[in-house]
Amino acid sequence: DIQMTQSPSTLSASVGDRVTITCRASQSISSWLAWYQQKPGKAPKLLIYKASSLESGVPSRFSGSGSGTEFTLTISSLQPDDFATYYCQQYNSYPLTFGPGTKVDIK
Amino acid sequence: EVQLLESGGGLVQPGGSLRLSCAASGFTFSSYAMSWVRQAPGKGLEWVSAISGSGGSTYYADSVKGRFTISRDNSKNTLYLQMNSLRAEDTAVYYCAKSLAARSSADGMDVWGQGTTVTVSS
Numbered sequence: 712d713i714q715m716t717q718s719p720s721t722l723s724a725s726v727g728d729r730v731t732i733t734c735r736a737s738q739s740i741s742s743w744l745a746w747y748q749q750k751p752g753k754a755p756k757l758l759i760y761k762a763s764s765l766e767s768g769v770p771s772r773f774s775g776s777g778s779g780t781e782f783t784l785t786i787s788s789l790q791p792d793d794f795a796t797y798y799c800q801q802y803n804s805y806p807l808t809f810g811p812g813t814k815v816d817i818k
Numbered sequence: 819e820v821q822l823l824e825s826g827g828g829l830v831q832p833g834g835s836l837r838l839s840c841a842a843s844g845f846t847f848s849s850y851a852m853s854w855v856r857q858a859p860g861k862g863l864e865w866v867s868a869i870s871g872s873g874g875s876t877y878y879a880d881s882v883k884g885r886f887t888i889s890r891d892n893s894k895n896t897l898y899l900q901m902n903s904l905r906a907e908d909t910a911v912y913y914c915a916k917s918l919a920a921r922s923s924a925d926g927m928d929v930w931g932q933g934t935t936v937t938v939s940s
Contacts, residue, residue: 745926
């Protein structure tokens with residue numbers, strides 16, 4: 712099974728900050744990676760797929776990069792609505808696996 | 819509007835059974851693989867199971883293999899998860915989710931239901 716790790720586990724930031732979250736896979740997954748945002752009590756929301764493709768309707772301040780085993784999610788200028796937990800997920804092969812999550816909270 | 823609506827959650831004793839349903843609308847259901855993903859209280863997301871659009875291929879996490887069965891009825895646009903031999907560690911919110919691309923296998927998930935809560939406790 713492919714293991715996913717994320718760093719940091721928690722990130723404290725201010726509105727307007729540039730934020731970067733890293734996701735690593737235990738083996739190469741090419742670009743088969745998605746990023747999700749989840750707020751408390753709500754379902755996850757797809758932000759990025761195929762490592763760098765922005766899902767329709769997602770603000771352009773979100774971007775993804777990487778391939779192989781190392782990936783990043785960047786928020787160019789953090790907005791109040793962006794305080795949430797972010798998960799990466801590989802879909803190179805079954806079983807699908809998620810990273811443990813990165814909580815972005817207010818500094 | 820593309821929509822997924824889960825139902826069937828509840829309180830069940832250890833060793834008991836429960837069947838979850840997920841009603842889909844707004845897209846060609848039979849063209850998309852579907853997944854169940856769960857989230858234990860205060861924990862992260864865990865993929866549970868997936869099924870191909872035709873229903874001919876199914877996939878399971880090791881943690882539920884042999885106890886849970888995923889199925890679908892494309893005539894009713896409905897996804898199911900039969901859960902047997904439930905354990906306390908199966909307590910979670912269960913989400914159904916639609917695969918991103920038609921006729922894909924392993925995939926990202928672009929539409930999620932609101933979730934249904936399963937509590938396993940005596």
